Each structure stands twice: as structure tokens, then as C-alpha cells.
Amino acid sequence: MAVHKEIKNRKAKFEYTFLKEIEAGIVLCGTEVKSIRGGEANINDAFCYFKDDELFIKNMFIAEYKYGNINNHEERADRKLLLKKAELKKLFKRVREKGLTLVPYRVYFSERGHIKVEIILGQGKKSFDKSQTIKDRDAKRDMDRAKKL
Numbered sequence: 001m002a003v004h005k006e007i008k009n010r011k012a013k014f015e016y017t018f019l020k021e022i023e024a025g026i027v028l029c030g031t032e033v034k035s036i037r038g039g040e041a042n043i044n045d046a047f048c049y050f051k052d053d054e055l056f057i058k059n060m061f062i063a064e065y066k067y068g069n070i071n072n073h074e075e076r077a078d079r080k081l082l083l084k085k086a087e088l089k090k091l092f093k094r095v096r097e098k099g100l101t102l103v104p105y106r107v108y109f110s111e112r113g114h115i116k117v118e119i120i121l122g123q124g125k126k127s128f129d130k131s132q133t134i135k136d137r138d139a140k141r142d143m144d145r146a147k148k149l
Contacts, residue, residue: 005039006108009046014133016103016122022091024117025082026057031065032073036115041107048081048102048119050092055081057104057117081117094121
């Protein structure tokens with residue numbers, strides 16, 4: 001069995017403060033799954049939104065499957081995320097009340113071979129928070145260099 005690469009939104013850690021991580025399933029068609037297995041997807045510009053008590057991911061790019069036929073998928077279609085109703089209600093309340101946002105952080109394969117999306121309930125960082133993140137990262141890098149010597 002081939003090892004599958006996970007797809008991450010690396011920008012999210014810089015832009016948001018993570019409050020909670022949620023694992024969700026995703027509704028995909030066959031050519032979408034094959035493209036994701038090949039690592040041909042991107043979630044850097046993606047975001048989640050609620051529509052009629054359901055959660056969707058918008059702007060997730062999945063490249064057209066190169067061996068597909070006329071039934072190939074749309075590259076940036078909205079895709080439904082699968083969560084339990086109770087979980088959806090809790091998330092909906094938190095997003096509406098407190099001004100938080102749902103950000104897709106990574107797409108990966110579970111042990112059973114299903115494609116999962118890790119969603120982060122996060123709060124946007126201010127510019128001074130971002131500069132602090134950069135300072136912390138530089139300090140950590142300097143300490144790691146010192147340890148190697």
C-alpha cells in the first residue's frame with residue numbers, strides 16, 4: 001500500500017490562534033479521491049461555512065484527475081463535511097456568538113483509508129500577535145542551532 005502525503009494549510013498557524021481541533025469526514029467523488037491520493041490538492045485558500053445546518057468547505061482545490069473522462073470533477077466545488085448533528089450545533093453556536101472561525105488545517109488519510117479533514121476552531125490573530133509568533137519561531141531556531149554545536 002502506498003504512503004499518502006497529508007495536505008496542510010501551513011499559513012493557518014500564523015494567521016489564527018487554535019482553540020479546538022475537529023476531525024470531519026468529507027463527501028468526495030471517485031476522481032477527487034484519486035487526485036488527493038496523488039497529492040494534487042491544496043487547502044491554503046479554503047474556509048468552512050454553514051448552510052442549512054450543514055457544514056461545507058469552500059475554495060478547496062483538488063486538481064482534475066489526469067486519467068479521468070467526461071465525468072471528471074470540478075476543481076473548486078463546495079464539498080460537504082460530515083460531522084454529528086450535536087457537534088455541528090456546538091460549532092455553529094461558537095462561530096455565531098464569539099466571532100470565531102472554522103479553518104481547514106489538514107487533509108489526511110485515516111487508518112481505515114478514509115479521507116479526513118482536520119478543522120480548527122480558531123480566532124484571528126492581530127498584527128502584534130503575528131510579530132510575536134515570528135520572534136518565538138526565530139528564538140526557537142537559534143536555540144536549536146546552539147544545541148547542535
